Amino acid sequence: MRKIYFICILFICNDILAQKKDKLYPVTVYEKAWQEKNSDARLKIIKTIWLDDSTFEDPSASIKGIVAFNNVITEFYKKFPDAKLTAGAKVVKDNYVSWDWKIQDAKNNLIMTGRDFARLNGKGQVAKIIGFWDSGAILSEADILKNLEADHFKLVSKYVESLFKTRDFNVMATLIEEGAIYNQAEELPYGGTYKGFEEWKKMFAKATEFFDVEIEKEPVYFSDASKNEVIIYFTIKCKSKKSGKTLSMPISEHFDLKDGKITGIRPFYFDTKQFVEFLKSRK
Known part of the structure; x- marks a missing residue:
């Protein structure tokens, strides 16, 4: 009986881990989009997880749609052409994922840090991203x-x-x-x-x-x-x-x-x- 109970618990844990992994997939793709500097290649990535009514908001932008989001990243690299983005561990709760991130230049000087919150639609796509900046860590222009x-x-x-x-x-x-x-x-x-x-x-x-x-x-x-x-x-x-x-x-x-x-x-x-x-x- 104990053996059967243990096996059931194991299946439940594996199922939970699989669900968590699936939820992280659109976030992983989202991060890949931010790391791609070629606009055309990046647009193809974005289309796999972004919808026409998906939204992105942070202190620099408030937009809706695939092309608009691609333009946000294009403008970012115009300002920070040598930027390197690093993301921290993800916290998953229901259809929400949050994580810390930082941006450094080519010499590893810190440009800014912040935290993102993503709302997923349960179908492997992003419904909404809200980004918060740590103003104390942001370099002046x-x-x-x-x-x-x-x-x-x-x-x-x-x-x-x-x-x-x-x-x-x-x-x-x-x-x-x-x-x-x-x-x-x-x-x-x-x-x-x-x-x-x-x-x-x-x-x-x-x-x-x-x-x-x-x-x-x-x-x-x-x-x-x-x-x-x-x-x-x-x-x-x-x-x-x-x-x-x-x-x-x-x-x-x-x-x-x-x-x-x-x-x-x-x-x-x-x-x-x-x-x-x-x-x-x-x-």
């Missing part, structure tokens, strides 16, 4: 931009080091977005528009046919983190391979950035005409 600016400086300075000092193209390749654009002044012997790092390397190789270069004065960095761009000002010292002459030239480079990668570079020479004449001159 100025702090967020400051952290992003520091990441931008680090990225560009690593590129400068790889190009001008270590000459390490393997490291440089990890910094460049696929299809990134490099625009050189058309007047230069290696001028033109180059797309993708393989084309960049050809441009760099062609440039080395004309001169050797080193940094004479270290770069000064300027940034507008809200626009994902960095501008640097520095002085290069070049030695012509045709004439053997040397020339110091101030130069500015404009970097476009996205998701921790360089997507475009445009250099500006202080006197492009003088630089072209220097490269073409002979002894």
Whole structure:
């Protein structure tokens, strides 16, 4: 009799655990949606657990529907492109699930924390999400931009080091977005528009046919983190391979950035005409 009683209890416990697991499925998918940065891929995920009358509310938004919820996440990643979301243990009661979460940047600096409450419809879908923020843990917009600016400086300075000092193209390749654009002044012997790092390397190789270069004065960095761009000002010292002459030239480079990668570079020479004449001159 005891054995039969124990088996019944075991079946009941397993059934309860199975029900709890099933209830967590839409929440698990919901978290996957938040971690997906590609809008089209994320929309497909959302459609599996979200309905046209499902709602989402937090201090930043109050929306209904599938597309509207996808847009909420899109706007989030525009503001926090390197954000990492981590969720805590789930508490399940009837058709409600709650859990704590935190958001960190690429350097693991805390951006914000909070708690979500989900109401499920019992059919593997989310009926409603309400999110609460811990205002004491939320970084100010100025702090967020400051952290992003520091990441931008680090990225560009690593590129400068790889190009001008270590000459390490393997490291440089990890910094460049696929299809990134490099625009050189058309007047230069290696001028033109180059797309993708393989084309960049050809441009760099062609440039080395004309001169050797080193940094004479270290770069000064300027940034507008809200626009994902960095501008640097520095002085290069070049030695012509045709004439053997040397020339110091101030130069500015404009970097476009996205998701921790360089997507475009445009250099500006202080006197492009003088630089072209220097490269073409002979002894």
